[in-house]
Amino acid sequence: MPRLFIVGGSDAGISAALRARELAPDWQVTVAVADRYPNFSICGIPYFISKEVPEADNLAHRKADDIRALGVELLLGHRVEGIDPAKHLVTERNANGETSEHRYDKLIIGTGATSIRPPHFGP
Template identity: 35%
Template sequence: MSENNRLKIVIVGGVAGGASAATRARRMNEQAEITLFEKDEFVSFANCGLPYYIGGEIKERKKLLVATPEFLHKRFRLDVRTKHEVTAVNRTSKTVSVRNLQSGEEFEQPYDKLILSTGASPFVPPIEGVEASNVLTLRNIPDTDIIKELVDRDSIKNVLVVGAGFIGLEMVEQFIGLGLTTTLVELQPQVLPLLDKEMAKPLEDELRQKDVALFLGDGIQEIVCDE
């Protein structure tokens, strides 16, 4: 098959979903040109492991990196481009507009098949004080590095976690293990709102036994920081 006739697959987003789609596409088509764009530095990292690295259960940062761009290229012949942001999808011309975040270069990348796997972003409520430097979110490796540095240099004693979903509870668990005074706030009337109340109740009891200050059915109105 000539190079011009090869199926061109473009994937936007290179973490769990995007990297899995790319490797699966390669297994299904050995000749396709597969290009993966990721606007951050890292691809295919262990999202679920981030709290456990912060808390020290995962000792080495490299354990979070499931696959590197170099590995994906060598093993699956994928064209992985980190720090490249897709800014537009042009359906008529079947191209995506891409910006190289390091050089500033902008270009059009053609595709026959397009897979969007951009992931999610933490919901940050629009409240006063949320822009303070000690108000943090946890989504990716850079977020993890910031929180890990604060924990390791023993510069924090009290933490407040907003949101009692899976990641929020995992962070609470790790903060407890680090000996930090921990508060958990959840807008819904229970932790893990997707569960039945009867299933969530033992978790709430355990949190209180661990001296977590638990505020359920309550939200944050304002953040006041002494910086």
């Protein structure tokens, strides 16, 4: 079975996984998520901090079980640490410190971004 491996399980990673399941149901789709909160509304965090949303779980667009029920293999708490494009292998480490390798046919990286502060705005 061809295998799609996705690194990152937030907006980009889960959107890609669910669309892949629609377009290519014969592919195995695996998503590795460094944290334990797949498909959370990051945009909702201010409302959780202000207590307008009382429970952090309410920020989930979909729960892990909902995503798994759509045929996506979810690896929660698994941080990808290496990619070997020549061998089509990713290496990830789980929360217990154990490492595993996964073969892929196609790879999608959806690990987000880090903001920068341009120097002319000062410290």
